[in-house]
Amino acid sequence: MLAYLNGEFLPLENAQLHVSDLAIQRGYGIFDFFRVNERVPLYLEDYLDRFYRSSAIMGLEGVIDRPALKEVVYQLIRRNGMQEAGMKLILTGGYSPDAYHPVKGNFLVSQHPLVLPTAAQVAEGISIITYPYRREIADVKTINYIMGVWLLKKMKEARAADVLYHRDGIVSEFPRCNFFLVTRQGTLVTPANHILHGITRMRVLEVAPSACPVEVRDVRLEEVYEAGEAFLTSTTKGVLPIVNIDNRPVGSGKPGPVTLALRDLLRQRERAELQKSHQVQNS
């Protein structure tokens, strides 16, 4: 498997960074992650928008310009020959002489097999727990997952598939996914603030108005327990139903009709996007 590191294509197993890199010294870096389907980097422009935005906000330098980055992405797809994959961009704070001030960053692009939800998770939905936390610069995709990784033990003990953050009574997001609920009156609601703006979340908000009323606003933790349906969204998980929160069943305890309708709409949207991309490639 080929990767790209600082201007060079090389086998992924040879991609190393010196320990003075600010990711190792101070956990300072950003990343992004998108799917490759049928050799098409799905919604690439949206992910690149977010990646360059993260880079600018964190004051990071060292990423190549957009046409060059897209050329790297397409070359890796061609040369690695994977039909379906995840592709990850990482930009770190670089080899900092004082182990604190960022310098020219190290920039890595790597391709990986996709880890998708299990068939049972998709069909039956997942259980989640909640935890009081809010990411520090939530609308930037930093590499800081200290809390998310630390909570894996708690999740395992609770037999939960994910953990939903909240603070001051307001729900925000999962470590790697966005949160949606459907009220008992059938309105789709998702947190407006203290979140990473997921690309899949954006797609769901685009297709949802044809199916139900939509509200993007602060969501209180109590509302979560009273919801008729709930689900999470992410690049790899799509729309994944949530049927249990903190040991309380959500609505009927089964994936709800609005959730399933939105999952279908999201898949149709993806299908259309892929067909459009293939037509462009063939024209």
Added chain:
Amino acid sequence: MLAYLNGEFLPLENAQLHVSDLAIQRGYGIFDFFRVNERVPLYLEDYLDRFYRSSAIMGLEGVIDRPALKEVVYQLIRRNGMQEAGMKLILTGGYSPDAYHPVKGNFLVSQHPLVLPTAAQVAEGISIITYPYRREIADVKTINYIMGVWLLKKMKEARAADVLYHRDGIVSEFPRCNFFLVTRQGTLVTPANHILHGITRMRVLEVAPSACPVEVRDVRLEEVYEAGEAFLTSTTKGVLPIVNIDNRPVGSGKPGPVTLALRDLLRQRERAELQKSHQVQNS
């Protein structure tokens, strides 16, 4: 300069980690940092206590046992031959196959020249700003400095030497230092909660009762602005006077008498510690 990485002594410039390491992928790791003075690793046992505690709380594996770690420290001191230095221990989440779950960690020990406060900072004190933030697992020395590094720009614009965190009206700590104030009545006060328990902070709390009354408790942000004196503590900075906070002078605007007395007491304590260590080495 020699370093130690996963069982091997090697030149620091050759110490590299594969990009799958969880520090690079997810900012997941811990570290610690102590001073070497006159070839003595000052208060080594205290720093090792904290390092092993951090490792246990974060569920990290891969660090060698205490006698072996001490042997590495003393070998690096001997072989690198630096009289005065900083020494850093880093333990990461390891080469995680799924880039999320920790595995056997990568363990690094490296030695570095000390970066000390300038003579002007020590003599005249520093200016600081405040910022609303609290570290997520504050009593563990994780490598997450996303906020601290991100605030460097704001500090520079404000011509501030450091930034003091607070949340919900309660002051906690600096990114890399602890905070103390002296009330106008002459009582030394330092935050009790939401902090990393600094070794220098501990030493100051040990020597202070001979100089003034001491309170370890929650500290409100308003108290900070009303303080008669203020200072920070850290392994490299010792006791460093703070003379300006958010553009308001602290007390007289000059380093205060209690601050200077504590700085002297801390230095005496260090002197005694070094002499004790030399006697042990020579006996």
